[in-house]
Amino acid sequence: MREKKGRSKRATKHRDEQQLDGGVPGQPPHSAATHSRAHDHGANDERESLVNGRECGPANQIATKVEEVASIHAFMSDLDCKILDPAIVGEECVRSPAALYKQHVRHWLDRDPVLAKAQVRDSGHGLHVLLMLDEPIICAGDDARHWDKIARGLRNVLPGDPSLNGIVAMTRPVGARNTKVDPPRKVRVLRKGEPITRAEILDLNQRLANxxxxxxxxxxxxxxxxxxxxxxxxxxxxxxxxxxxxxxxxxxxxxxxxxxxxxxxxxxxxxxxxxxxx
Ligand SMILES: [Zn+2]
Structure with a gap:
């Protein structure tokens, strides 16, 4: 039934994260691996909230409940290298988030007018694809629950972690160290992206749903x-x-x-x- 061919297998033994440092081929220089956020975090396993004050800190300290969300700044999808099939994406891409981005994800994003504006971070063990809003969505009443449903749909627009939270899902701040991987890696930006409007989020959601x-x-x-x-x-x-x-x-x-x-x-x-x- 689910036959898979061993395509895209490569015998590269070394990690290729460094390849992106000089810029992503075929993309403007501003899309290169540069740290775009003003602050540069050094803390271990720090997370960044995408709601309310966009707090950074240990996950258990900054975690928010959906009903506590007053503003939303971004929607995200979490592509964990480990959950992907090496027979489909290639051996290199299940070891290296940068390879996964370069060989697959950037092409997927480039084919959609809204996803093309996504920011992509190498989280250390995968890719965080972030749809950063041009201005926060302010939530009152049941708004947060409504947007949470949309977020739970949008996280599946790419083959991301299906267990990811909705609007309260957290990313990792640029520069923070991910110590859950050996050796620890610094979170970095692979694609700078650009601000996305609420109308564009709704448009993508409509196309995904319909x-x-x-x-x-x-x-x-x-x-x-x-x-x-x-x-x-x-x-x-x-x-x-x-x-x-x-x-x-x-x-x-x-x-x-x-x-x-x-x-x-x-x-x-x-x-x-x-x-x-x-
Ligand atoms: Zn077929």
Whole structure:
């Protein structure tokens, strides 16, 4: 069923994080790996809240509940290298967030007018894709709960951690050390991004909710048809959009659009989630 080809495997043994330091090929210099935030944190495992005062500090000290959110500054998706399938993204990309960005994620982002404005941070063990708002969304009454639902949808626009929180999800501040990886790594900006409006967030959310097949085909495979079929690998078959919710190939038949996202997760990760449901 879920045949995977061992494509994009590379025998590179050394980490390639340094490759981005001189700039990302094909992108303007301002998209290079520079620290854009004014402050530079040195603390270990510090987190940065994306709501209220955007506090930085230990996770347990700055964690906020949805009902305590008065303003939202960004939406995020967390692409953890470990949960991705090396047979799909390549061995290098499950070890190196920078390689994952360079080889896959930047192309996905570039194919969408809203996602193209995302900021991307190398968190140490993955990529934080941040949709930074041009001005905060102010919440009153049930607003925070409403936006939390939108955030829980947007985190799945890319094959991110499906367990991530909604609006109260935290990133790591640029410059902070992530000691959960060995050796510890500093959080750094791989893509500077630009401010996104509330209307753009709503537009992306609408396209994700109403026509995910079209959105994901375009992001991951560059158009509404892809050959060979990315799901079954059959070189003689094309995968194409059928309506808003499904994709179809002669071999796969009609399948839910979500199959395009699940494709990127490692079988081990998917099995574990299956187990934890029972
Ligand atoms: Zn197929």
């Amino acid at each position: 026509a995910p097949a079209r959105l994901w085909m375009r992001l991951f495979f560059g158009g509404e048809r892809a050959s060979p079929c990315p799901l079954c690998g059959a070189t003689t078959h094309t995968l194409g959009v059928v309506g808003n919710w499904q994709v179809e190939c002669y071999e796969c038949g009609r399948v839910d659009a979500a199959a395009m996202v699940y494709l990127f997760y490692s079988p081990t990760f998917l099995d574990k989630r299956e187990d934890s449901r029972g």
